[in-house]
Amino acid sequence: MEPISFHRPVLLGEVREWLSVRPGMVVVDGTLGDGGHSELLCELVGPTGLVIGIDRDPEAIPLVEQRLTRFSDRFLAVNGNFKDLPELVATHTVRPIDRVLLDLGWSTTQFVTRGRGFSFMTNEQLDMRFNPSENTESAGDIVNTASLRELIRIFRLYGEERRAEQIAEAIVAAREREPITTTQQLANIVVSVAPRVGAIHPATQVFQALRIAVNDELAALREALNTITTAIPHNARVAIITFHSLEDRIVKRFISTRTDVKAITKKPIIPTEDEIRDNPRSRSSKLRIFEKV
Known part of the structure; x- marks a missing residue:
């Protein structure tokens, strides 16, 4: 059996420094993923602390439980949506929450091994649901049934795609000939009207937009905050790692408009040049931290 290759967590040193986790604390990792951040948090809280990891993807739970077996005295993994974080935590402990971490990136494992069509790098069914058991529309449902206007809105709003109208028109024309069911079909349609220029694949923002729409990610973030x-x-801290401007604007506005929180740093914390070189996926990450006052 090949060893599992885990996703590399970003800004690990910065989370250690600025989240200021101490022994005995209750810390919630609201976006468990492959458990990289939770592993650090378990080390920091020590045997008297508790780390609760939450993830919408049910397949993540047993994988991380196995990875963090040595921390079974202080770690719990829970399947759920971080927007329901307080309720989920309350079912496992009556202790107050001292620290919360949300890493809004998607792990490499989820993109590569789940087979749900998150990436155009492999040809898979267009699903993109974080939890396929949830009774929600898949990416395939959206591209095959949404109106032209709705597709344009999704690509513009969630993907900030400049060619949203042309891409949406191409999708509507293509689905009249046959259903669009795979990632390769969709990527080829995008490329047909937006040829590749430079290193970034032209379907990148379209796939991002569909993923956000399918999982209602921005609404979940607003509700979670x-x-x-x-x-x-009071004095509890929340750290949020974002990866694109839509998320970061929501977090920045929340911190600046609430009277019951204060920013720990004036500007977002970004990865060092060394981290970007070692882990290019960290390039767009930003860490913002606030404290309850």
């Missing part, structure tokens, strides 16, 4: 802040006690 409100519910978490209401639930945590």
Whole structure:
């Protein structure tokens, strides 16, 4: 059996420094993924602390439980959506939450091994649901049934795609000939009206937009920020790692407009040149941290 290759967590040193986790604390990793950040958090809280890892992807839970077996005295993995974080945590402990971490990136494992059509690098069914058991529309449902206007809105709003109208028109024309069911079909349609220029594949923003729409990611983030802040006690800290401007704007606005939180750093923390060189996927990451006052 080949060894599992885990996703490399970003800004690990910065999370250690600025989240300021101490022994005995209760810390919630609201985006468990492959457990890289939770592994660090388990080390920091020590045997008297507790780390609860939450992930929408049910396949992530047993993988991380196996990875962090040595921390079984202080680690719990829970399947759920981080927007429901306070409720999920309350079912496992009555202790107050001291720290929360949300890493809004998607792990390499989820993109590569789940077979749900998150990436155009492999030819898979167009699903993109984080949890396929949720009774929600898949990416295939959206591209085959959404109106032209709705497709344009999704690509512009969630992908910030300049050629949203041309791409949406091409999709509508293509689906009249046959259903669009695979990632390769969709990527080829995008390329037909937006030829590749430079290193970035022209379907990148379209796939991002569909993933965000399918999983309602931005609404979940807004709800999570409100519910978490209401639930945590004074002096508790929340750290959020974002990877694109849509997410970062939501977090920045939340911190700047709430009167019950304060920013720990004036500007977002970004990866060092060394980290970007060692882990290019970290390039667009930004870390913002706030504290309940």
